[in-house]
Amino acid sequence: MKRLVLVFALLALAACRNESTQPATSTQPAAAPPATAERDPHSYSRPDEVRVEHIALDLGVDFAQKQLAGTARLRIKNNTNAKTLVLDTHSLTIKRVSVNDRDVQYTLGKADPIFGSALEIPVDASTQNVTIEYATSPAAKALQWLEPAMTAGKKQPFLLSQSQAILARSWVPCQDSPGVRFTYEANIRVPKELLAVMSAENPQAKNQQGVYQFRMPQPIPSYLLAIAVGDLEFRPYDTRTGVYAEPQVIDAAAGEFSDLPKLMQAAEGLYGPYKWGRYDLLVLPPSFPYGGMENPRLTFLTPTVIAGDKSLVSLISHELAHSWSGNLVTNATWNDFWLNEGFTTYFEHRITEQVYGREYSEMLWQLGRTEINDELATVPEKDQPLYVDLTGRDPDEAPTLVYEKGALFLRALEEAAGRPRWDQFLRGYFEKFAFVPMNTAKFREHLNATLPDVVQKVNPDAWINAPGIPANAPQPRSEAFTKVEAAAKSYAEGAAPESIPLDKWSSHERVHFIQSLPVLPAPRMQMLDGRFGLSESGNSEVLSAWLEKSIDSGYTGANEAIERFLTVQGRRKFLRPIYDKLAKTPENLAFAKRIYEKARPTYHPVSQATIDEILKVTPPR
Numbered sequence: 292m293k294r295l296v297l298v299f300a301l302l303a304l305a306a307c308r309n310e311s312t313q314p315a316t317s318t319q320p321a322a323a324p325p326a327t328a329e330r331d332p333h334s335y336s337r338p339d340e341v342r343v344e345h346i347a348l349d350l351g352v353d354f355a356q357k358q359l360a361g362t363a364r365l366r367i368k369n370n371t372n373a374k375t376l377v378l379d380t381h382s383l384t385i386k387r388v389s390v391n392d393r394d395v396q397y398t399l400g401k402a403d404p405i406f407g408s409a410l411e412i413p414v415d416a417s418t419q420n421v422t423i424e425y426a427t428s429p430a431a432k433a434l435q436w437l438e439p440a441m442t443a444g445k446k447q448p449f450l451l452s453q454s455q456a457i458l459a460r461s462w463v464p465c466q467d468s469p470g471v472r473f474t475y476e477a478n479i480r481v482p483k484e485l486l487a488v489m490s491a492e493n494p495q496a497k498n499q500q501g502v503y504q505f506r507m508p509q510p511i512p513s514y515l516l517a518i519a520v521g522d523l524e525f526r527p528y529d530t531r532t533g534v535y536a537e538p539q540v541i542d543a544a545a546g547e548f549s550d551l552p553k554l555m556q557a558a559e560g561l562y563g564p565y566k567w568g569r570y571d572l573l574v575l576p577p578s579f580p581y582g583g584m585e586n587p588r589l590t591f592l593t594p595t596v597i598a599g600d601k602s603l604v605s606l607i608s609h610e611l612a613h614s615w616s617g618n619l620v621t622n623a624t625w626n627d628f629w630l631n632e633g634f635t636t637y638f639e640h641r642i643t644e645q646v647y648g649r650e651y652s653e654m655l656w657q658l659g660r661t662e663i664n665d666e667l668a669t670v671p672e673k674d675q676p677l678y679v680d681l682t683g684r685d686p687d688e689a690p691t692l693v694y695e696k697g698a699l700f701l702r703a704l705e706e707a708a709g710r711p712r713w714d715q716f717l718r719g720y721f722e723k724f725a726f727v728p729m730n731t732a733k734f735r736e737h738l739n740a741t742l743p744d745v746v747q748k749v750n751p752d753a754w755i756n757a758p759g760i761p762a763n764a765p766q767p768r769s770e771a772f773t774k775v776e777a778a779a780k781s782y783a784e785g786a787a788p789e790s791i792p793l794d795k796w797s798s799h800e801r802v803h804f805i806q807s808l809p810v811l812p813a814p815r816m817q818m819l820d821g822r823f824g825l826s827e828s829g830n831s832e833v834l835s836a837w838l839e840k841s842i843d844s845g846y847t848g849a850n851e852a853i854e855r856f857l858t859v860q861g862r863r864k865f866l867r868p869i870y871d872k873l874a875k876t877p878e879n880l881a882f883a884k885r886i887y888e889k890a891r892p893t894y895h896p897v898s899q900a901t902i903d904e905i906l907k908v909t910p911p912r
């Protein structure tokens with residue numbers, strides 16, 4: 292996932308949306324899963340005893356009821372002659388459970404707001420199949436049901452899912468741990484005007500019946516289960532890549548991401564063949580709360596990266612890189628999240644360098660370093676190491692620091708090993724551990740065995756187990772940014788806007804320029820805006836940097852743009868800092884509340900929970 296700027300948001304979300312409709316059938320108290328050395332602290336399941344190997348879903352999609360209903364048939368392997376299969380569920384209504392096609396008595400534990408309820412099913416050594424008939428809650432945390440008004444076309448509703456980190460259990464009863472992989476198939480029934488797609492082999496056009504079959508032949512962890520249903524069209528790039536979007540957006544999307552085949556070629560050239568068959572993109576309506584989600588075969592994307600000039604495609608490089616780091620070699624638990632995101636951010640920068648050149652990728656590295664410094668200022672010390680113990684906490688609390696800090700650690704290893712040797716190490720790592728869960732200890736063991744001299748030089752402990760950034764960390768430096776900083780300084784000292792070559796710069800340089808400006812008097816902000824039309828920028832990164840600076844500087848000329856930006860998209864990365872800054876003065880807070888009243892219904896619950904907290908708004912019942 293890209294830049295999940297989550298901290299306590301989902302805790303708040305869980306607290307206000309604990310709407311399990313299921314009467315408890317046991318007296319077991321609600322509690323987090325027991326913490327043991329060998330089990331995932333965020334799952335009730337016991338895969339060391341019984342393992343789910345395949346799931347066959349048969350689900351109807353009901354937009355009126357905001358519900359998925361049907362069956363999940365699980366093929367299991369009972370390794371230990373265990374008597375109980377334990378599954379994770381959250382707010383599911385369980386109607387019936389059968390084992391080898393015979394109904395059985397099951398037990399559903401009390402609901403914990405974060406972890407949900409353990410579903411216990413009696414099994415024995417002969418059990419091969421377990422079928423669960425169930426329905427989701429309208430408030431299922433993984434699912435967002437969009438009214439037609441929230442789509443580009445405005446005529447049809449839209450459904451999208453977000454299963455990472457532990458939300459899959461709110462739409463599929465499963466062993467909801469990244470350490471458990473299974474294959475899946477699905478039969479999905481939707482309204483005839485709509486197309487269904489999943490993280491699987493996908494249809495490329497609607498059919499008359501509104502019934503779609505899916506098959507995912509490679510084993511995936513539950514957090515990569517994904518579904519979207521909407522008025523979608525498909526546009527291919529070549530024989531294995533393409534893009535899905537609403538008809539109103541498909542042209543712009545297809546144009547924006549047309550470098551996809553090149554990015555794919557670069558990624559394979561770096562770290563070996565792509566192992567998932569097709570790689571397509573799905574552009575979602577603007578309320579998707581994240582940048583992107585690396586659902587296998589079908590990356591889910593925010594439309595805010597359609598800038599018109601391909602300037603934000605590094606997000607695609609990130610999600611594509613997850614096809615290796617994350618989807619292929621997967622963090623065994625959410626405590627090892629840096630293995631997914633640190634590797635992916637490093638890989639993203641390498642793809643960018645390959646396709647767009649070193650000077651360009653150094654800018655991204657440097658923006659990343661700025662991000663690390665910002666986060667170190669706010670993330671508590673205990674959460675600053677790459678390995679973070681999240682036992683008992685919502686794993687979505689994992690600090691986003693691990694993205695760039697993890698990437699910088701890998702760059703330190705690269706610099707110590709030399710690039711050819713380091714790349715050889717990574718290719719071997721992705722090959723050897725493909726489709727296997729990876730934890731921090733196992734990674735270190737492999738690193739020690741393969742590159743012992745590099746370990747000596749770099750001291751991984753200083754990165755993995757210590758807060759902050761080691762003093763000898765690599766120092767990304769972009770020459771272009773040095774020029775941009777000089778320009779920002781000269782403007783701060785009174786230079787004319789005409790002397791700033793902003794319209795010749797890339798969007799990264801523009802963002803860095805704006806971020807390098809001190810707080811300016813409003814008239815100086817006005818002059819920049821007048822000259823460069825920054826409040827009208829179509830590039831969401833430039834625009835958000837500018838709007839933040841405008842609030843800091845008390846420049847009200849950007850207010851109309853702020854209102855528009857907060858209303859047309861719901862990506863939390865952009866919403867949070869703007870609302871945060873507005874909440875600092877009574878006048879701006881009133882302004883923010885006025886906007887939020889209108890915008891809130893169009894945001895994803897994940898974003899709503901974050902902004903409710905910032906503005907101290909009580910969620911409507």
Ligand SMILES: [Zn+2]
Pocket residue numbers: 292293294609613631632635
């Ligand atoms: Zn990611």
